[in-house]
Amino acid sequence: MNKLLVFVFYLCSVVYVFAQSEQKYSAVNPALFLYTTDDVYIKxxxxxxxxxxxxxxxxxxxxxxxxxxxxxxxxxxxxxxxxxxxxxxxxxxxxxxxxxxxxxxxxxxxxxxxxxxxxxxxxxxxxxxxxxxxxxxxxxxxxxxxxxxxxxxxxxxxxxxxxxxxxxxxxxxxxxxxxxxxxxxxxxxxxxxxxxxxxxxxxxxxxxxxxxxxxxxxxxxxxxxxxxxxxxxxxxxxxxxxxxxxxRSALKQGETLPLRPDARKxxxxxxxxxxxxxxxxxxxxxxxxxxxxxxxxxxxxxxxxxxxxxxxxxxxxxxxxxxxxxxxxxxxxxxxxxxxxxxxxxxxxxxxxxxxxxxxxxxxxxxxxxxxxxxxxxxxxxxxxxxxxxxxxxxxxxxxxxxxxxxxxxxxxxxxKMAGLKAENTPKNFYSMEAATYPISVDDMPKFSMYNAFREGSSFFPYILADVTDDPRGKSLTELNSYAAVLMYSFVASGDHGKGVFLGGTLGSSVKGTHTISDNYEAVGFITQGKDGNSKYFLLEYLRDYSQLHPQEIVSIKDFPEFPVVLQAMTKNAVLYGIKFNKGKGSDEASLDLTAPSNYEGGNLWSYIPATPSSPYSTQDFGHLVRLPNQKMPVDKTMGSIAVKLTPVSGTSQQAVLRLYGTDNDDIGIYYNSSGAFQYEMRKDGIPFANMTIAPPTGKSFANKEVILTFEAVKNTDRKYAKSQKEESAVFRVSCPVINYEKVVQQDILWNWKHAAETITPADSANARGFAYLELSSFVADMNKITVGAKNSSSAEPFRGSISHVEIAPKLPAGTSDFWNSANLQAILSSGSSNRKEIE
Missing domain, CATH: 2.115.10.20 (Glycosyl hydrolase domain; family 43)
Known part of the structure; x- marks a missing residue:
């Protein structure tokens, strides 16, 4: 088997400008397996x-x-x-x-x-x-x-x-x-x-x-x-x-424009x-x-x-x-x-x-x-x-x-072997994204093709590239100190992790008969029910069962539709780098297709609705959550929007409405200050980087009135408010219908950062635009928490009013509401795991 693998790989790698006969996937591809940062090993x-x-x-x-x-x-x-x-x-x-x-x-x-x-x-x-x-x-x-x-x-x-x-x-x-x-x-x-x-x-x-x-x-x-x-x-x-x-757009105390010298980081x-x-x-x-x-x-x-x-x-x-x-x-x-x-x-x-x-x-x-x-x-x-x-x-x-x-x-x-999923002495299991656990549809899952699996020369089972030190041939899983296995199941919504019928499976291996790590893709059949997971026995059983359930259909392998599958990786004292499939003769497609999960675009709305608006305090930690393909958590968005519906109460000190943070000195927060104004502030290295403040009109107050706050760091074409302001820096808005008041402010662009207003050059303007361009949560590194209703998990600077809804989204919805209908969206919901379907 090893000689065959080396020979196949050698041919494909040397003549790489021609059609490929193999399809390889990396284990850290989230369309294949979901994992946390802690699971990743960089080689x-x-x-x-x-x-x-x-x-x-x-x-x-x-x-x-x-x-x-x-x-x-x-x-x-x-x-x-x-x-x-x-x-x-x-x-x-x-x-x-x-x-x-x-x-x-x-x-x-x-x-x-x-x-x-x-x-x-x-x-x-x-x-x-x-x-x-x-x-x-x-x-x-x-x-x-x-x-x-x-x-x-x-x-x-x-x-x-x-x-x-x-x-x-x-x-x-x-x-x-x-x-x-x-x-x-x-x-x-x-x-x-x-x-x-x-x-x-x-x-x-x-x-x-x-x-x-x-x-x-x-x-x-x-x-x-x-x-x-x-x-x-x-x-x-x-x-x-x-x-x-x-x-930074925010000036320090004593700084004046132009900045000579420009000491900003x-x-x-x-x-x-x-x-x-x-x-x-x-x-x-x-x-x-x-x-x-x-x-x-x-x-x-x-x-x-x-x-x-x-x-x-x-x-x-x-x-x-x-x-x-x-x-x-x-x-x-x-x-x-x-x-x-x-x-x-x-x-x-x-x-x-x-x-x-x-x-x-x-x-x-x-x-x-x-x-x-x-x-x-x-x-x-x-x-x-x-x-x-x-x-x-x-x-x-x-x-x-x-x-x-x-x-x-x-x-x-x-x-x-660039990076993989690592387990030490405590075994780990990794699963592909599936509709039983995560807020996705069946259409978003990996798909399996019976037709490609049965093509001449194809392998429906995966070959495994892994750092393992045991040869599993003739041994049970419990006898192995080091292993990496990949198993495949049909999808059943009621199954654990969506697992239905076993379709096949493979174990990786060290160099045959040794404890030396192999750099080749290896495939040793995973034995279950006394059958080899690398044989087509389980696929034929699946087709037989399908035929019995659909007696009026003529079951044709060629015409059998692709169906969703669940993949499971089991690892111990090993690094799983990836898998490969041999394509059938004359085909450009392997039996496993990750197109749908690779193109997934959901899971980018974070919605929090306090059960008791008058006691809105909540902290969510995103630091150890799995991420779906293309998913941006609210703490690391390159662009997006924030919307908050609240009723403030006056106080003598600053009150935190919402804060995204990881350290004490680097954060994004929205505050209601002692003067009765709302303030957005981003800080880096303990220094205000950008801030925007909106106060009520003279003689009026936001206190005890429903207010909608929105923040948008999106391109002008996606911006809902202040679209007439063509520059692409963030905008902050406060709306209080009770006092018939709405105001939008834009993050400062310091045009005259280098030269006085009358001598600004095109290069000055280009740099000024770049300096203030659409900064959201990814711009502040190491953030992993969101606290609503206070500044941190210790309830510092508590908000004394009520908060009825908070959303962080790719952009604000069109129409009169500033909040998406989460029933129609694939959302990250604030209770429990970031992706699990626990609330709609």
């Missing part, structure tokens, strides 16, 4: 030569390598296994702008991972007598000029996407056009995957002459922080990821932008993908990844994290964490704060200070093991500050 990469640079900058010999500060590797493998690495950075730095930005290439066509060349690209030359950046890098040769490996100029933050599933121009470039962007534009370019004799993508020669006229222009309302972009393609549409920078935010089925010039807009993973780490950039055979699985995000300013231990360091997404739009950190690739621990190591990781590459010449996955990364000893000059280092992982 760290193994550094080659302790992180030492395999390509080291040499400014003495190659002066354009003097300032490689922002280099991030993009790796391309040609059909012969040769590699080329493209990085963008300054190629001619000038203290007086503009510096010359560009892209350079390193190539390797050997079996030696250290044997990298700087090929003469024949496109640009270095002029040692040049005074400016433009003078130093010449597009034409002259006597005395030095040949370079520079392939493009006047572009920065350069990313390459290899769309290996298409033939015509599969190489997609994205970059910031240095001289044309003007805080509004990014650009793209398409190439064929052909190479010059010295291993350079051939179409860079064409790009040299026609980039400005033939590039695709992606025009935003504004951009203010784009860096290290890259594409990904989901369901036939191209997207790209980039970055935005945020800064910058917070980095990762964004995602849809383009469409083709790369075309168009107006585009971004959505926030990720904010800080913890209070210490911000997203600097992200590389979305799907390896071959995983085309219908999750997207992995290799997120370069930036140590936040003010935290002396980590500030300006960079390392890598993992994020995932089912739909490409909704992203989440897999295990916040835990690195996939960490900085070196030796202060002298080449990667002690700063890491920028590139996408992995398979089937290199450097290894005879096709399971080895190579991650090249820019690495510098110095942190991400001016003066660093990174080289390229290497880390190695195993195919499919």
């Amino acid at each position: 760290p990469l193994t550094k080659y030569n302790n992180g030492s640079n395999i390509i080291r900058p040499n400014p003495a010999s190659y002066p354009w390598e003097t300032y490689l500060e922002n280099g991030m590797p993009n790796i391309i493998r040609d059909p012969s296994g040769n590699l080329s690495i493209y990085i963008s950075s300054w190629v001619a730095y000038s203290a007086t702008p503009p510096s010359k930005m560009g892209v350079m290439v390193y190539t390797n066509n050997t079996n030696d991972v250290n044997a990298w060349q700087r090929p003469d690209a024949g496109l640009y030359w270095y002029n040692p007598a040049g005074k400016t950046g433009d003078d130093k890098i010449s597009s034409v040769y002259a006597s005395g000029y030095q040949a370079t490996n520079i392939v493009a100029v006047d572009v920065e933050s350069f990313g390459i996407y290899d769309d290996y599933q298409i033939r015509n121009k599969p190489i997609k470039l994205i970059y910031l056009p240095q001289r044309e962007s003007k805080n509004k534009m990014l650009a793209g370019y398409e190439m064929n995957k052909t190479f010059t004799a010295n291993g350079v993508l051939q179409d860079f020669a064409t790009m040299k002459n026609d980039r400005v006229t033939n590039q695709k222009k992606y025009t935003f309302k504004f951009i203010n922080g784009d860096t290290h972009m890259n594409y990904f393609k989901h369901n036939g549409k191209y997207y790209f990821v980039s970055r935005l920078n945020g800064k 910058r917070y980095r935010r990762e964004t995602v932008t849809e383009i469409g089925s083709q790369l075309v010039s168009k107006n585009v807009d971004f959505t926030i993908a990720l904010d800080m993973s913890t209070l210490r780490w911000e997203p600097y950039s992200m590389q979305p990844v799907r390896l071959p055979d995983f085309e219908k699985d999750i997207w992995w995000g290799l997120v370069t994290m930036f140590g936040t300013e003010g935290d002396v231990e980590v500030q300006h360091k960079q390392r890598t964490e993992l994020a995932i997404s089912n739909d490409g739009i909704n992203w989440k950190y897999l295990k916040p704060g835990i690195p996939f690739l960490d900085n070196g621990t030796d202060p002298q190591s080449d990667d002690y200070g700063c890491i920028n990781i590139g996408k992995p590459v398979l089937n290199t010449r450097f290894s005879t093991n096709p399971l080895d996955t190579y991650y090249f990364y820019a690495a510098s000893n110095i942190r991400h500050v001016k003066g660093r000059n990174p080289g390229i280092s290497l880390a190695v992982g195993k195919y499919g």
Whole structure:
């Protein structure tokens, strides 16, 4: 069995541009299994030569390598296994702008991972007598000029996407056009995957002459922080990821505008932008993908990844994290964490704060200070093991500050083993999402195809990729100290976790006959009722029972409809990384289909209706709850709305209506103050970041009157109130019909943060918009609790009035009501588990 598995995998991984005969799913795909953050194990990469640079900058010999500060590797493998690495950075730095930005290439066509060349690209030359950046890098040769490996100029933050599933121009470039962007534009370019004799993508020669006229222009309302972009393609549409920078809108006491200097802390935010089925010039807009993973780490950039055979699985995000300013231990360091997404739009950190690739621990190591990781590459010449996955990364000893000059280092992982579900000596069970427990419909569940299961060459049962140290052949489960099993059942609403009839099951294994962990997908039949779970016995029994229940039907395997199934994973002293299915001959579909759960969009409304409005106090902890695919908990929403219906009572001190928090210094709260006004406030690091206050009209009061409060951090097209205010920052509203009063205020955008009002520049405006762009609960890291009716679980600053309804939703509903009808919504309800159907 092991030899067969290795042979099948080898064929599929080498010839990965052709139709795949396997479908693989990651165990941490929430469309497959539901789990908590505590269940996740991140498998760290193994550094080659302790992180030492395999390509080291040499400014003495190659002066354009003097300032490689922002280099991030993009790796391309040609059909012969040769590699080329493209990085963008300054190629001619000038203290007086503009510096010359560009892209350079390193190539390797050997079996030696250290044997990298700087090929003469024949496109640009270095002029040692040049005074400016433009003078130093010449597009034409002259006597005395030095040949370079520079392939493009006047572009920065350069990313390459290899769309290996298409033939015509599969190489997609994205970059910031240095001289044309003007805080509004990014650009793209398409190439064929052909190479010059010295291993350079051939179409860079064409790009040299026609980039400005033939590039695709992606025009935003504004951009203010784009860096290290890259594409990904989901369901036939191209997207790209980039970055935005945020800064506080609330001024400290004594601060005046313009801010000279601007001492506000910058917070980095990762964004995602849809383009469409083709790369075309168009107006585009971004959505926030990720904010800080913890209070210490911000997203600097992200590389979305799907390896071959995983085309219908999750997207992995290799997120370069930036140590936040003010935290002396980590500030300006960079390392890598993992994020995932089912739909490409909704992203989440897999295990916040835990690195996939960490900085070196030796202060002298080449990667002690700063890491920028590139996408992995398979089937290199450097290894005879096709399971080895190579991650090249820019690495510098110095942190991400001016003066660093990174080289390229290497880390190695195993195919499919990035992260998994871990159990130690206490066994764990994981289940797929099902309609008996969670607020979903049967249509949202995983589906099973009898027709695909019985196709020639298919496997209806899963092969398992796991770190287990026991071979289960000939043993019962109780005899195993280490195991990972995946079982499959039909769905029955009355069953435990929705489990109905057993359909089949598999055990993972160590290398056969040993206690050595296997890096292959293994399949040992799970024996139950004396039958092998890898045989089709149980499927045939299911069909027989179905036929007996439907005697008027002719049961045809070919025409048998897909039906919902429940999957169960059982683990002990093991890490389950994923499963795979063999597809049948001539089929592009496996027997298990996760399309429906991968596209699930529910579970994003949190609704709380106190049983006794006059005693509304409640605290809910979201820290250890499972999350459905694409689900955003109220404590980590990138966008959304808040609605509260209440009746305040006057008091001499501040009263907390609602607070989202995890620490004492980082939170979002709505308060009724001693002056009788309502206030929204977001705090980071104990400092007010944004606040909005609405007081009653002169001579009137909100006290003892029903009031509706709403807060919206959504795009203008989704905003219900203040739609005439086109800027996309949050809005806060107070409505009190009894006194015929309604007021909406918008979060401040500090237009004159840098220059006086009469001298504001377009760059000032773009940055001001970015600084205040739609900040909600994900913007405040480490929040896990919501308290209604007080400030915290200790009932500090209690609300003395009554609260009858609270909702946190993706947006406010249309119409006269500001509250959704939860009977018509798949909601997170406040009593009990966040997803369980306990109240409607």
